[in-house]
Amino acid sequence: MTAVLLPERTTRFPFPFAADSYRYSTNVEPARRVAATEAGTWGAGVLDVDGEYATELALRREVLAADPTRCQQLPHMRVAAWDALTTLLPELAATLPGVTALRVRGDRWSWRNDLTATSTSFTVGDDDSLPGGPLALLGSQIQEDVVLLDQREGSLWADAGLVTFAADWSMGFDVGMRFLEVHGPVPRVHEAGVVQRAEQFLMRLQPGQEYRRTNWTMTVDRRLDTSTETYPVWARDRRLVVDDPALPDRLHLRVEVQHLIRLGVSNAVCFLIRTYLLSLRELAAVPAWRRRLGVVLAELPEDVAEYKGLSRFRGAAVDWLRAAD
Amino acid sequence: MTAVLPAPAATGAGEQARLVLEVSAVADAAPGIRTLTLRRPGGGLLPGHPPGSHLVLDCGGRRNAYSLTGDGMPAAEYRISVLLCPDGAGGSAAVHRWRAGDRVTATGPRSAFAPVSTARHAVLVAGGIGITPLLSHARAAVRWGRSFELLYGHRPGAGAHLAELHALCGDRLGVHEDTAELLARIGSVLADRPLGTHVHVCGPAPLIAFVEDTAGALGWPADRVHAERFSAADLDPGEPFVARLARSGLRVPVPAGTSLLAALEAAGVAVPSMCRQGVCGECRLPVTAGRPLHRDLYLAEPERAAGDAVMACVSRCADDELELDL
Numbered sequence: 152m153t154a155v156l157l158p159e160r161t162t163r164f165p166f167p168f169a170a171d172s173y174r175y176s177t178n179v180e181p182a183r184r185v186a187a188t189e190a191g192t193w194g195a196g197v198l199d200v201d202g203e204y205a206t207e208l209a210l211r212r213e214v215l216a217a218d219p220t221r222c223q224q225l226p227h228m229r230v231a232a233w234d235a236l237t238t239l240l241p242e243l244a245a246t247l248p249g250v251t252a253l254r255v256r257g258d259r260w261s262w263r264n265d266l267t268a269t270s271t272s273f274t275v276g277d278d279d280s281l282p283g284g285p286l287a288l289l290g291s292q293i294q295e296d297v298v299l300l301d302q303r304e305g306s307l308w309a310d311a312g313l314v315t316f317a318a319d320w321s322m323g324f325d326v327g328m329r330f331l332e333v334h335g336p337v338p339r340v341h342e343a344g345v346v347q348r349a350e351q352f353l354m355r356l357q358p359g360q361e362y363r364r365t366n367w368t369m370t371v372d373r374r375l376d377t378s379t380e381t382y383p384v385w386a387r388d389r390r391l392v393v394d395d396p397a398l399p400d401r402l403h404l405r406v407e408v409q410h411l412i413r414l415g416v417s418n419a420v421c422f423l424i425r426t427y428l429l430s431l432r433e434l435a436a437v438p439a440w441r442r443r444l445g446v447v448l449a450e451l452p453e454d455v456a457e458y459k460g461l462s463r464f465r466g467a468a469v470d471w472l473r474a475a476d
Numbered sequence: 477m478t479a480v481l482p483a484p485a486a487t488g489a490g491e492q493a494r495l496v497l498e499v500s501a502v503a504d505a506a507p508g509i510r511t512l513t514l515r516r517p518g519g520g521l522l523p524g525h526p527p528g529s530h531l532v533l534d535c536g537g538r539r540n541a542y543s544l545t546g547d548g549m550p551a552a553e554y555r556i557s558v559l560l561c562p563d564g565a566g567g568s569a570a571v572h573r574w575r576a577g578d579r580v581t582a583t584g585p586r587s588a589f590a591p592v593s594t595a596r597h598a599v600l601v602a603g604g605i606g607i608t609p610l611l612s613h614a615r616a617a618v619r620w621g622r623s624f625e626l627l628y629g630h631r632p633g634a635g636a637h638l639a640e641l642h643a644l645c646g647d648r649l650g651v652h653e654d655t656a657e658l659l660a661r662i663g664s665v666l667a668d669r670p671l672g673t674h675v676h677v678c679g680p681a682p683l684i685a686f687v688e689d690t691a692g693a694l695g696w697p698a699d700r701v702h703a704e705r706f707s708a709a710d711l712d713p714g715e716p717f718v719a720r721l722a723r724s725g726l727r728v729p730v731p732a733g734t735s736l737l738a739a740l741e742a743a744g745v746a747v748p749s750m751c752r753q754g755v756c757g758e759c760r761l762p763v764t765a766g767r768p769l770h771r772d773l774y775l776a777e778p779e780r781a782a783g784d785a786v787m788a789c790v791s792r793c794a795d796d797e798l799e800l801d802l
Binding site for chain 2 (some may be wrong): 181230235276303304309344352359416
């Protein structure tokens with residue numbers, strides 16, 4: 152038997168399907184547990200830095216320059232934004248030893264990152280000491296998108312965030328909404344109580360607790376920025392890809408690893424979204440994935456497929472995935 | 477060095493790592509009130525926490541919740557101030573026996589009395605030892621530049637942390653040794669603070685009732701009045717029971733303070749689980765006899781009423797025995 156050397160993109164891919172059918176559920180589990188897949192592992196840490204680091208951070212800079220509304224922060228989220236930065240920079244320093252350096256002297260922090268050519272100092276809580284703000288610095292250092300949820304009046308509120316790689320939603324539109332409102336358009340989950348349970352769960356997280364879940368959709372091409380704002384740019388490709396012979400190379404399974412962290416100081420819930428894309432052809436190098444994605448897609452209820460934006464191409468995707476059987 | 481023990485058998489929401497702490501200083505804050513400084517035995521930062529959080533300490537065979545008095549930033553030390561309750565169950569007496577160098581175990585920090593980020597102004601009301609969570613609120617408000625005032629009532633000569641409160645709050649502090657004077661002051665403050673103000677009160681039950689009633693009578697929305705009572709917010713450890721596994725015939729005792737899930741796992745019975753907080757639904761087990769005591773957030777009301785399923789991570793049994801289809 153010949154060992155096939157799979158690329159990093161595949162070996163670290165968080166393949167999300169544990170069964171032959173998919174339904175929404177409150178699929179949370181404790182963070183920092185290595186998850187094994189047929190091709191490798193994922194999930195050792197809260198932040199993930201991979202070979203796409205420089206590319207994705209450059210893309211985030213471009214997106215933000217073109218559309219600053221991707222970064223949102225209501226005034227009362229100031230403490231939460233600092234809290235997110237001071238919680239996650241040490242995390243990144245531990246993830247990238249050698250190429251980063253963090254020095255903390257009381258509230259005076261110095262951060263250096265050789266991979267991004269960053270060198271900065273700031274005073275925690277002093278907005279004037281960090282032009283652009285804590286969220287902007289954080290977003291320039293990690294591949295994850297960030298949403299900060301405030302907890303009050305028995306609800307969670309999406310009151311801040313830096314999101315450049317949204318899967319067909321908009322931080323600018325959602326900012327200030329309740330958790331239940333943000334999830335309003337998702338089919339089935341309200342009847343099943345999934346969103347309410349998720350919110351209850353998140354509101355009971357204690358300082359420092361970290362959980363994670365996966366979510367998924369499909370995207371044409373390696374396009375991370377599929378936010379509502381750029382819909383006219385990417386939406387028609389979902390139709391055009393159907394008859395494109397390059398479909399298996401263009402159509403990607405898009406998986407989000409979402410971390411949910413109760414920030415200690417501010418009591419906000421930090422929601423990290425890390426997006427991974429793997430084309431059908433790359434995915435098919437792992438026969439178990441090819442088979443399972445084909446079955447899951449074929450079985451998926453129409454309303455869920457429609458909400459996820461898969462309706463136009465899922466037949467073609469299923470045909471290609473099953474052709475090998 | 478950081479000493480962190482494995483998570484305890486969970487009975488309540490949230491499995492946080494146990495902290496092993498060393499008492500590094502002991503001081504008397506007021507007659508009968510002992511302030512303890514706790515740190516990691518090898519040094520290092522302790523987790524940050526929202527103002528008003530508490531630490532659950534193992535003391536004298538009990539687990540008591542004590543408010544952390546710092547501003548909540550990650551720091552090398554936690555501080556608690558504990559009132560000796562001679563008629564209590566012995567927890568505070570045990571804490572008062574601790575000396576510098578003693579090692580103690582704790583869970584937390586846990587938050588159940590946090591400030592509201594959108595508050596235009598905060599009125600903090602403390603009675604007696606109820607000052608401890610509000611000292612934390614005041615420190616954080618000063619640190620982050622939030623508008624607040626603190627009304628502190630205590631018996632004559634029994635005020636704790638007075639010097640630091642004065643230094644911290646300046647003219648935002650009102651101290652009253654006379655109860656009638658305190659209540660009058662609370663009444664006048666609640667009558668004329670701007671819309672968008674939140675009030676946080678901690679103290680004896682009559683003080684909390686007075687604040688709630690006065691605020692209510694003045695038209696304050698209930699969700700702008702926040703009270704912390706002198707008790708922990710956690711799920712209680714519950715009564716012991718026995719899980720009888722119908723198929724294997726195995727009998728698994730579930731002691732108070734141990735979850736059904738943990739007891740089954742310890743007995744070598746594999747149960748799928750994920751969140752271990754009664755939310756995800758993964759550890760649902762079929763029940764064939766005995767009444768489940770549901771404490772989860774997962775099962776819908778009809779499912780609870782049916783009594784034929786139990787979430788093993790948090791729920792227990794109302795009878796001596798719970799028979800499971802395992």
